[in-house]
Amino acid sequence: MNxxxxxGKKGFTLVEIIVVLVIIxxxxxxxxxxxxxxxxxxxxxxxxxxxxxxxVAAQALVANHIATGGGPxxxxxxxxxxxxxxxxxxxxxxxxxxxLAAANFTNITWNADAEILTINYTNGTLTVPYTxxxxxxxxxxxxxxxxxx
Numbered sequence: 001m002n003x004x005x006x007x008g009k010k011g012f013t014l015v016e017i018i019v020v021l022v023i024i025x026x027x028x029x030x031x032x033x034x035x036x037x038x039x040x041x042x043x044x045x046x047x048x049x050x051x052x053x054x055x056v057a058a059q060a061l062v063a064n065h066i067a068t069g070g071g072p073x074x075x076x077x078x079x080x081x082x083x084x085x086x087x088x089x090x091x092x093x094x095x096x097x098x099x100l101a102a103a104n105f106t107n108i109t110w111n112a113d114a115e116i117l118t119i120n121y122t123n124g125t126l127t128v129p130y131t132x133x134x135x136x137x138x139x140x141x142x143x144x145x146x147x148x149x
Contacts, residue, residue: 047128048136051121054105055130057096063114 093102107129109117119130129137 051128054097055119059116062110066114
């Protein structure tokens with residue numbers, strides 16, 4: 001090292017560079033699981049927010065349907081179809097949920113009081129279920145075949 005300094009050359013030794021790289025690798029190993037958790041939480045929050053949009057739209061349409069004498073029709077809808085009620089202004093469910101795909105909302109049931117009992121929202125391979133008794137799948141999305149526990 002003294003030889004380098006005498007010649008006027010400046011720089012880091014190989015050992016110093018390796019020590020810095022090891023420290024960076026240790027920090028990355030420690031932070032990666034935390035960052036993955038943040039990404040998962042953000043994804044789940046997005047799914048629940050999108051599901052709530054569909055829930056509010058479905059609730060409004062069902063309330064209007066019952067209020068105008070359409071009956072409770074408390075059977076499951078396995079996908080949004082043309083038979084799903086429309087709003088007083090003629091808006092269909094897919095128009096009321098903005099850019100979300102209506103086909104991603106399934107298993108919609110409601111009671112005579114226009115309360116949505118169940119609705120599932122799927123985005124890609126992840127599904128977040130809603131039940132009136134339990135809310136949004138404990139605020140966790142789950143992949144097809146998994147449970148929301």
